[in-house]
Amino acid sequence: MARSTTRRLLAGAGTAAALLIGSTLTGLHDxxxxxxxxxxxxxxxxxxDRDYRKLYYYQTSNLENDRSEWxxxxxxxxxxxAILKLTVTVPDYFDSQLKPQRxxxxxxxxGGMLSRSKCLEEIPAVIEVNEDQTxxxxxxxxxxxxxxxxxLSIKLFNPQGKRMYQFNALVQAPGDVPMSxxxxxxxxxxx
Numbered sequence: 755m756a757r758s759t760t761r762r763l764l765a766g767a768g769t770a771a772a773l774l775i776g777s778t779l780t781g782l783h784d785x786x787x788x789x790x791x792x793x794x795x796x797x798x799x800x801x802x803d804r805d806y807r808k809l810y811y812y813q814t815s816n817l818e819n820d821r822s823e824w825x826x827x828x829x830x831x832x833x834x835x836a837i838l839k840l841t842v843t844v845p846d847y848f849d850s851q852l853k854p855q856r857x858x859x860x861x862x863x864x865g866g867m868l869s870r871s872k873c874l875e876e877i878p879a880v881i882e883v884n885e886d887q888t889x890x891x892x893x894x895x896x897x898x899x900x901x902x903x904x905x906l907s908i909k910l911f912n913p914q915g916k917r918m919y920q921f922n923a924l925v926q927a928p929g930d931v932p933m934s935x936x937x938x939x940x941x942x943x944x945x
Contacts, residue, residue, distance in 0.1 A: 805936070806938075806939060807832065807936075807937065807938035807939065808938060808939065808941065809826070809827065809828065809829075809832060809923060809937070809938035809939060809940050810827045810829055810832075810940075811824065811825060811826050811827060811940040811942060812824070812825040812827070812870065812871040813825070813912075813942065815912065816912070816943060816944055816945050817912060817944070817945055818912050818913065818914050818915060818916060818944050818945065819911060819912060819913075819914055820911070820912050821909075821910075821911055821912075822909075822910060822911070822912050823907060823908070823909050823910075824907070824908045824910070824942070825862060825871045825873075825905040825906075825907055826842065826905060826906045826908070826921060826923070826940050827862060827871065827903055827904070827905040828840075828903070828904050828905070828923060828925070828937065828938075829903045830900070830901055830902055830903055832937060832938055833900065833925060833937055834900060835900055835925075835927035835928075836897040836898055836899055836900050836927060836928055837894065837897060837898040837904070837925050837926070837927065838894075838897045838926045838927060838928045839891065839892070839893055839925070839926040839934065840859075840891070840892040840894075840906065840923065840924070840925055840926075841889060841890070841891050841892075841923075841924040841925075841926075841934055842889070842890040842891075842892070842906060842921055842922070842923060842924075843888065843889055843921065843922040843924065844887060844888050844889060844890065844919075844921060845888070845919050845920060845921075846886070846888050847917075848887070848888075848913055848919055849913045849914060849915075850910050850911055850912060850913040851887070851910065851911075852883045852887050852890065852908070852910065853883070853910075854881045854882060854883050854890075856908065856909040856910065857881045857890070857906060857907065857908050857909070858873070858876050858877075858879075858881075858906075858907045859876070859877045859879040859881070859892055859894060859904065859905075859906055859907075860873035860874065860875060860876045860877055860904070860905055860907055861873075861874045861875045861877060861902055861903065861904055862874060862903050862904065862905040863903065871905065873905070873907055877894055877895075877898065877904070878894070878895040879892050879893060879894040879895060880892075880893040880895075881893075881906075890906070892906060897928050912944050913944055915944070916944060916945055917943075917944055918941060918942065918943050918944075919941075919942045919943075919944070920939050920940070920941050920942075921939065921940045921942065922936065922938075922939045923936070923937040923938055923939070923940070924936055924937065925937045
């Protein structure tokens with residue numbers, strides 16, 4: 755019984771070796787794999803802060819100077835209240851042009867390994883970008899409910915240079931105290 759198992763394993767190894775040699779001869783090894791624009795499975799931070807919360811994002815391209823659409827997503831599990839106002843802080847070294855007319859707020863399905871993030875329904879909102887291009891403020895016409903996933907979709911040309919950018923989400927919930935609280939950060943990588 756042990757001999758037949760060993761023979762099957764050796765036969766399988768031989769088939770794998772033949773496929774590897776065949777792909778090398780046909781030039782398939784020259785094709786470079788391109789990662790999708792989803793965040794990595796592992797994130798390393800020098801100073802781990804218990805107050806830092808990683809938020810989900812999706813970008814159609816992560817290559818520098820390439821046309822891309824970014825989905826900065828606030829999932830249902832990332833918040834417990836409705837959203838009256840969303841403020842996204844942008845690093846001052848982010849050198850891509852942010853235009854309010856190229857942004858929209860929408861209810862989304864968060865993609866994964868087998869599917870992409872999609873905008874299911876556009877939510878009417880007023881979107882403003884400050885003069886320094888360091889802050890995006892989103893005012894939905896009606897407060898976003900606490901259930902469901904919502905994204906700020908941004909169409910832009912990726913910035914030049916291979917860098918990481920940390921965008922922070924500050925959310926103001928309906929209530930007596932008009933204060934925005936930190937909800938998390940999108941750590942976006944441009945290759």
